[in-house]
Amino acid sequence: MQFDKRVWIERAKQMFAGFDRPLALTVFLLLCVGIVTLYSATLDMPGKVEDQLRNIVFTFILMWVLANVPPTTLMRFAVPLYSVGIALLIGVAVFGITKKGAKRWINVGVVIQPSELLKIATPLMLAWYYQKRETGLRWWDFLVGFAILAVPVGLIAKQPDLGTAMLVFAAGLFVIYFAGLSFKLIAPVLVAVVISVALIATFQDKICQPEVQWPLMHDYQKHRVCTLLDPTSDPLGKGFHTIQAVIAIGSGGPLGKGWLKGTQAHLEFIPEKHTDFIFAVFSEEFGLAGGVVLLVLYTLLIARGLYVAANGATLFGRLLAGSLTMAFFTYAFVNIGMVSGILPVVGVPLPFMSYGGTALTTLGVAVGLIMSVGRQKRLMKS
Structure with missing residues (x-):
């Protein structure tokens, strides 16, 4: 059977027709940054990088499958x-x-x-x-x-x-x-949240006492909020995570200490350094410049996702792609915020950076669904 280069190229194009190239490229770059950072963070944990590489391969396969599933089927x-x-x-x-x-x-x-x-x-x-x-x-x-x-x-x-x-x-x-x-219905809720935060910050000395119970919240959640307001109140306990992460970020300076040269990470001061707090490892080694590059990549990811959502062929596609794209923003904002000490510590991974198969698979599924919405629009145009 004679090899026809054009036929194979055409078949390859059809196989990856569902892939949105700008979106896939941005995800790939984030994963590359994540692997480089993970390697440094897990020098004392053999096998983590290999596990994550397997997770990445599985995620891209799943992403490709979902990208080729029509939204009507979804x-x-x-x-x-x-x-x-x-x-x-x-x-x-x-x-x-x-x-x-x-x-x-x-x-x-x-x-x-x-x-x-x-x-x-x-x-x-x-x-x-x-x-x-x-x-x-x-x-x-x-x-x-x-x-x-x-x-x-x-x-x-x-x-x-x-x-x-x-x-x-x-x-x-x-x-x-x-x-x-209507945003008019959301605005009062946001105002109430801002007022609540201001009141908590103003009266933290009284309401953060051990005998004070917060309604609708567990004790550990109360401690997280109180520790956020004053990490030094428990520097070796609840405040340890935040204090050490902020030290790592600040010590990176404009250009960072260099890859594999982060002292906070390698001397075991940063907790959960390969999962929830991987941004602290990255910032210490690559500094403000690296942080700006990372934020640009997340901005490109969100911008492309919103572009796909805005051009969706159906309301279902637009709503799904738009919400999943904004979920990436929520992931990144909450993780970077908690590592930087401006939000309470919660178990939220940094998208495509943190180690973990479950979180990576969930994010890959979301990207695949967004690509599916974009593919439907392209097929309608062709």
Whole structure:
């Protein structure tokens, strides 16, 4: 059989037709930066880089598969995925596995964390709902949307897992907002949050006393907020993470200490240096210049995702791509904020940088779904 170069090139183009090249390139660059930083952070933890490389290969395969699935097909999975996810969360609440004081896992033959599924299933479900209601959207449809969102958020927060609950809430809220929720309704909530933060900061000496109980919050969540306001109140305990991360970031200076030369990381001062606090390792070694480059890459990722969302062929596609793109912003903002000491410490990874197969797979699925929306538009034009 004669080799025809043009035929094989055409077949290769068809295979990767679903890939949005600017989006894929940006993700690839972030993963490269992540691997370089992870190598430095895990010099004393052999095998982590190899594991992450396997995770990356799997993630790109999954991304490619989902990029080639039409959004109309994705809509069919919205209700089943959401329903299964809620059922699993209820299962966790009833007979889940408890680790380190949190009940977040369940054994269904293999041990899984259902809350990760809801990071995708919740915006998928909400986008499906508003697509169905597109021609006759009423005010009460937004109440239904919040009800759909409140169920997984409440179950996840009860585990307790405030970080994941916040991510699921943000992804769902973006769908509701993009569907037409007026900003005038959101503004009072934001004002209330700002006033609450100001009051906590003003009266922290009184309300952060051990005998004071905060409503709707666990003690460890209260401690995180109080430690954020004054890390030196517990420098060897709750404040240790924040203090050491801020020292690492500041010691990097304009250009950093150089790759593999970060003292805070290699002398074991930075906790969780390969997962939640990998930004501190990166900043110490690459400095402000490296941080600016990283922020530019995240900006490009978000800008491209929003471009795909704005040009989506259907309301479902626009809502899904828009909410998942803004979820990347939430991930990056919360992680960098907590490592920099301006937000409480929560378990939120840095997108495509932090070590971990589950988080990377979730992010890869999100990118694949955004690419699917972009591919549908391109096919309609051709």
